[in-house]
Amino acid sequence: MSTLPDPSGPAGQSERSAPIRHQQLSELVLARIRESITAGVYAPGDRLVEGRIAEELDVSRVPVREALRALAAEGLVEVRPRHGAVVASLDPSSAREMVQIRATLEGLNARLAAEHCTPELSARIERVLEEGKKRASNGQTTGLLDLNAQFHDLLYAAGANMILADLMRSLRDRTRRLFINSNDEEIRTTWDEHAAILRAVQAGDAALAALLAERHVMRAAQHYLNKSAE
Numbered sequence: 001m002s003t004l005p006d007p008s009g010p011a012g013q014s015e016r017s018a019p020i021r022h023q024q025l026s027e028l029v030l031a032r033i034r035e036s037i038t039a040g041v042y043a044p045g046d047r048l049v050e051g052r053i054a055e056e057l058d059v060s061r062v063p064v065r066e067a068l069r070a071l072a073a074e075g076l077v078e079v080r081p082r083h084g085a086v087v088a089s090l091d092p093s094s095a096r097e098m099v100q101i102r103a104t105l106e107g108l109n110a111r112l113a114a115e116h117c118t119p120e121l122s123a124r125i126e127r128v129l130e131e132g133k134k135r136a137s138n139g140q141t142t143g144l145l146d147l148n149a150q151f152h153d154l155l156y157a158a159g160a161n162m163i164l165a166d167l168m169r170s171l172r173d174r175t176r177r178l179f180i181n182s183n184d185e186e187i188r189t190t191w192d193e194h195a196a197i198l199r200a201v202q203a204g205d206a207a208l209a210a211l212l213a214e215r216h217v218m219r220a221a222q223h224y225l226n227k228s229a230e
Helices: 022-038 050-057 061-074 092-116 119-137 144-159 162-179 184-202 206-229
Strands: 077-080 084-087
Touching: 022 050, 022 061, 022 162, 050 061, 061 077, 061 162, 092 144, 092 162, 092 184, 092 206, 119 144, 119 184, 144 162, 144 184, 162 206, 184 206
Parallel strands: none
Antiparallel strands: 077 084
16 A cells, blocks of 8 residues: 655645644545455455554554554454454355345435436536446556446435435445456446446436346346355
8 A cells, every 4th residue: 555645745835734634644544444455455364454554554553543443343344352453254145145235225326316316417427437438448447446436426426315325335345345356348348337327317217227226236246146156
């Protein structure tokens, strides 16, 4: 992991001299460690050593300790006696249950998006979709994870239910590792499915949008679920 952004970056003298608040620093450290876990930088069972992470992020141990506690509450980290914090393993049964819940919630959100999506949000989602499809078609994987997150975040906004959106973001973080080992064909299929979901949303077809969103999640996780069942 790289060092956290320097608060003395090119943002003006007054901002350069302002220290990062403890809460802000804790949130940055939490986000960085969570990203490393969900992206597969840390594998299930890997130890998360406070001192080593603090050194890598150029922070004290305090925000790292707080982040590990928060991640334990989210289910991404386990704290084991005499062993410390480790990345939580995702057993096949739990993975299947979480995927089923995520598929249901994504379907509900797509239904709501078809009913509430504004022209402005539709245009923003369209731009993300086109960029994602272009990179997927050209085999450019750089930035696709971020674009995928943007697509879903904007779709959550279109659903206009913030409680549902918060639940799905949390579940997305916990299940993201199930979707990261996609080949080029699967990546293209993912973005084709995104396009189909958006078209249903734009057409106001709530039932079709919900069906496509549920199928999208189940298909995307199927490789992992099949493998874990062997």
